[in-house]
Amino acid sequence: MSEKNREGKRTARERMQEERAAEEARSRRNRKLVVSGVVLAVVAIAAVVGVVVQNQRSKPETPVSAPVGAIGPKNLVIPDGPANAPSVLTVYEDPRCPACGAFERQFSATVDQLQDQGKVYNNYHLVSFIDRSLGGKGSKLGANALACAQDAGKFRDYHDVLYKNQPDETSDAFGSNATLISLAKQVPGLDTPVFESCVNSNKYSGWVSAVQQDFDKSSYKSTPTILLNGTPIYPKKGDEEISPDNLVKWIDAANQGKPLGTTGAASASPAPSSTAAPSGSTAPSSTAQPSATPSP
Amino acid sequence: MAGGQMSEPRGGFSLRRAVDGPAGEWFGLAVRLGLAVVWAWAGLAKVSDPAAAAQAVRAYEILPESLVKPVGYALPFLELALALLLAVGLGVRAVAVISGLLLLTFIGGISSAWARGISIDCGCFGGGGAVAASQTEYLQEILRDTGFLLMAAWLAFRPRTKLSVDAWLAM
Numbered sequence A: 001m002s003e004k005n006r007e008g009k010r011t012a013r014e015r016m017q018e019e020r021a022a023e024e025a026r027s028r029r030n031r032k033l034v035v036s037g038v039v040l041a042v043v044a045i046a047a048v049v050g051v052v053v054q055n056q057r058s059k060p061e062t063p064v065s066a067p068v069g070a071i072g073p074k075n076l077v078i079p080d081g082p083a084n085a086p087s088v089l090t091v092y093e094d095p096r097c098p099a100c101g102a103f104e105r106q107f108s109a110t111v112d113q114l115q116d117q118g119k120v121y122n123n124y125h126l127v128s129f130i131d132r133s134l135g136g137k138g139s140k141l142g143a144n145a146l147a148c149a150q151d152a153g154k155f156r157d158y159h160d161v162l163y164k165n166q167p168d169e170t171s172d173a174f175g176s177n178a179t180l181i182s183l184a185k186q187v188p189g190l191d192t193p194v195f196e197s198c199v200n201s202n203k204y205s206g207w208v209s210a211v212q213q214d215f216d217k218s219s220y221k222s223t224p225t226i227l228l229n230g231t232p233i234y235p236k237k238g239d240e241e242i243s244p245d246n247l248v249k250w251i252d253a254a255n256q257g258k259p260l261g262t263t264g265a266a267s268a269s270p271a272p273s274s275t276a277a278p279s280g281s282t283a284p285s286s287t288a289q290p291s292a293t294p295s296p
Numbered sequence B: 001m002a003g004g005q006m007s008e009p010r011g012g013f014s015l016r017r018a019v020d021g022p023a024g025e026w027f028g029l030a031v032r033l034g035l036a037v038v039w040a041w042a043g044l045a046k047v048s049d050p051a052a053a054a055q056a057v058r059a060y061e062i063l064p065e066s067l068v069k070p071v072g073y074a075l076p077f078l079e080l081a082l083a084l085l086l087a088v089g090l091g092v093r094a095v096a097v098i099s100g101l102l103l104l105t106f107i108g109g110i111s112s113a114w115a116r117g118i119s120i121d122c123g124c125f126g127g128g129g130a131v132a133a134s135q136t137e138y139l140q141e142i143l144r145d146t147g148f149l150l151m152a153a154w155l156a157f158r159p160r161t162k163l164s165v166d167a168w169l170a171m
Helices: A002-057 A098-116 A128-136 A138-151 A155-164 A176-182 A193-200 A205-217 A244-255 B002-007 B016-019 B022-047 B050-058 B066-086 B092-116 B138-159
Strands: A078-080 A085-094 A118-126 A225-228
Touching: A002 A098, A002 A128, A002 B050, A002 B066, A002 B092, A078 A155, A078 A193, A085 A098, A085 A244, A098 A118, A098 A138, A098 A244, A118 A138, A118 A205, A128 A138, A138 A155, A138 A176, A138 A193, A138 A205, A155 A176, A176 B016, A176 B066, A205 B022, A205 B050, A225 A244, B016 B022, B022 B092, B022 B138, B050 B138
Parallel strands: A085 A118
Antiparallel strands: A078 A118, A085 A225
16 A cells, blocks of 8 residues: 555656656757757858948948049059050059069169150059968058059159069068158159158058959959050060060060150150049040950 | 766776766867867958958859858858857857858868869968969868868767856756
């Protein structure tokens, strides 16, 4: 009798325990579901917030302001040389890129001469991607300072000075505005309060970013990328290696039978005809390469 | 917790008990925090320059242009969210599974770039974009991500770790 009673009690207790265990398991399962839901929600919200925030933070592909005389559909290109010259040399350069420095040191005298003879004008794309891989600000601030020099009409001279004084790729000397301004003292008449404030305020940071984003979307992957009338010529044009002599030869061949450009006293940038409103549609030269769509 | 102790009543060395017991949970904590650091580092390195993050995605030449920016913009925030969840230990198993899927995607992307012969930096921890063919490090990048994948796999199979919100919620 008492034996049975005890058994009954025990089974009741076991049942209760089982129920409690089942209840506990159920509630644990529910908690797990809720937590998994929370995790998914956090991850999804983070992704959406990321798109919204980064979209807001990123600089527009069409710059709000561009240096004086910049050309191309979005005013991303700095022209240099006689705008009506028969050939155009399109140059994508990063201020920190060592191969660009080597190119400039080897070719700038030849290019200056070709420009001064009315044979060619340059379209410069001042890209700035080395900062991304090596860290620092030298590409971006260097490009901004070059844009400031363009405003002052001293692009070509300052461009040559910068590449002559280019630091090692891993050194971020151009990341200091003081360095960029002290180098500007080598160009007579460039180091003015207007230039210094343009450099120090990083006035063209938005434009510099737009130029880089345009390069990102182009099919070109490295600097220097150099095109003669739209055809890549660096490091080779077909089977021929680029050299100052070959460059002259190629340009002379391309110019055959065409009138040379007018070379006024001012071969310095901005090119005389390109100082008009930089509104894209009034691009001074019809032969200017639209920035991201080179003819193959 | 009690279940683990009951199923192994006798003493003596048992790998299973080591993995399930407190030692395993401390190890799990280390793995969890390690993976949190990885995601935080990856996210922070990519968050400062949206255009660079987008270009790192574009360089793979896999996604259409319309998806390049959304993915490049969302990814660092996603990684930071995973880092945060791992750091506090909330929903460790779900976070580990998402981490694993993400890492598999990365490994697939890098392998694809390698197989197609394009030369890029994976952009895993900032940077990214085209590099010279001699500067690609596909094997190292894949091995590194595989290591992270193993960490995620551990947490997916052993999500119970010390000092976690999960433990506090008695999950």
